[in-house]
Amino acid sequence: MFNAFKYFEEFRETFGEEAALKLIWLASEIYESLSQNVTKTEFNELKKRPLQNYLIQNISHDIAREKL
Structure with missing residues (x-):
């Protein structure tokens, strides 16, 4: 802080x-x-899972749209 x-x-x-x-x-x-x-370590971890991250993002957007 x-x-x-x-x-x-x-x-x-x-x-x-x-x-x-x-x-x-x-x-x-x-x-x-x-x-x-983000730290370099965090960024590298995200790069390792592009498909997983893509699916998580899109599913969460779809769920949010359904709730509206």
């Missing part, structure tokens, strides 16, 4: 409030982007 307030306090002492806010905004954007990425 990204503790923005902790880092803001540290940045503010060194860079001032305005720069600290910009740094925290940038850091939180980077953190959010990275947290949504």
